[in-house]
Amino acid sequence: MERTLSIVKPDGVSKKLIGEVIKRFESHGLRVIGLKMIWMNKKEAEGFYAVHRGKSFYESLTNFMSSGPSVVMVLEGENAISKTRELMGATDPKKAEEGTLRRQYASNIEQNIVHGSDAPETAASEISYFFNALEIFPL
Numbered sequence: 001m002e003r004t005l006s007i008v009k010p011d012g013v014s015k016k017l018i019g020e021v022i023k024r025f026e027s028h029g030l031r032v033i034g035l036k037m038i039w040m041n042k043k044e045a046e047g048f049y050a051v052h053r054g055k056s057f058y059e060s061l062t063n064f065m066s067s068g069p070s071v072v073m074v075l076e077g078e079n080a081i082s083k084t085r086e087l088m089g090a091t092d093p094k095k096a097e098e099g100t101l102r103r104q105y106a107s108n109i110e111q112n113i114v115h116g117s118d119a120p121e122t123a124a125s126e127i128s129y130f131f132n133a134l135e136i137f138p139l
């Protein structure tokens with residue numbers, strides 16, 4: 001069993017894709033064990049994406065992520081990290097496989113509707129960025 005953090009980004013929320021993203025994850029064996037809607041401020045978005053500080057897209061990415069509400073969720077299941085990433089597709093929707101969430105719905109490499117943790121250590125730190133132990137409900 002593995003856990004990961006996923007975010008329906010502000011573009012995904014405004015495109016009414018919250019249900020579609022959750023359905024895709026749930027129908028592929030993942031369980032939602034934590035869920036909330038948040039609106040990150042600029043500082044929170046900068047903190048979340050701190051590993052990208054200094055990159056050319058950091059300013060624009062953190063502006064975008066603080067431009068509206070997002071839905072953050074903790075997913076649990078076998079190989080939750082790789083499964084989530086497979087269902088999302090590549091960061092750049094142009095490079096994402098046919099049928100993936102980003103290929104189907106994302107506008108561009110930045111506004112790519114959904115985020116998923118990329119490794120167990122990242123997942124643990126990203127989950128604790130948004131959720132405390134009392135907000136996670138493993139069955």
Ligand code: CMP
Nearest residue numbers: 052057061091109110111112114115116
């Ligand atoms: P995500 O999976 O949330 O991880 C980092 C995010 O940075 C990524 O999705 C995109 O939203 C954004 N990103 C990554 N690479 C680029 C890029 N080259 N240009 C703009 N945004 C990017």
